[in-house]
Every structure is written in C-alpha cells, then in structure tokens.
Amino acid sequence: MIRKAHFELNALGLGSISVDDVPLKGIRSLSLDATVGERPVLRLELAVHDISTLAETLIYIPEDMATTLAALGWTPPPGQPVDEEVDDAAP
Numbered sequence: 280m281i282r283k284a285h286f287e288l289n290a291l292g293l294g295s296i297s298v299d300d301v302p303l304k305g306i307r308s309l310s311l312d313a314t315v316g317e318r319p320v321l322r323l324e325l326a327v328h329d330i331s332t333l334a335e336t337l338i339y340i341p342e343d344m345a346t347t348l349a350a351l352g353w354t355p356p357p358g359q360p361v362d363e364e365v366d367d368a369a370p
Contacts, residue, residue: 282351284321296323301350304343323351 288294
C-alpha cells in the first residue's frame with residue numbers, strides 16, 4: 280500500500296512524522312531506504328511493549344497508538360476496545 284509520509288528531524292533526532300497527514304505518535308525509530316529508480320521505503324519501529332499470555336485477553340491500545348496504527352492501515356479486531364471505549368467501560 281502506498282502512503283504519503285512527511286517527516287522532519289533535527290540534529291538531535293527529535294522531530295515529527297505524519298502519514299497521509301495523520302501525525303504519528305509512539306515511533307521509536309525510523310529508517311529510509313532509497314535506491315535510484317525505485318520507490319523509497321520508510322520503515323518505522325513502534326514503541327510497543329512485548330506482551331505474551333496463555334489466556335484469552337484484550338490488549339489495551341492507547342488512542343494515540345491506535346491512531347498511528349490506523350494511519351498505517353491497521354484495523355482493530357472486532358470487540359477490541361481502544362482508549363475511549365476503555366474509559367467508557369470503567370465502573
């Protein structure tokens with residue numbers, strides 16, 4: 280899938296990145312591969328925690344991370360709450 284990415288980085292490695300005009304949050308690192316005559320490839324490493332379980336569970340996805348993932352083409356599984364749904368379900 281082809282997306283329009285825009286990023287700005289300063290000499291300290293601080294900056295911003297957006298995909299299809301959606302600001303991305305939770306990016307740990309990025310790399311850009313560009314070969315003459317080929318489409319550039321932007322690789323993003325997301326700052327997510329390694330989770331493993333033997334039980335069935337729902338994984339909490341903060342709203343800013345859900346927005347980032349959705350901008351990259353992710354669709355949450357049916358019934359998987361994101362930030363606002365978790366807040367609404369609290370007693």
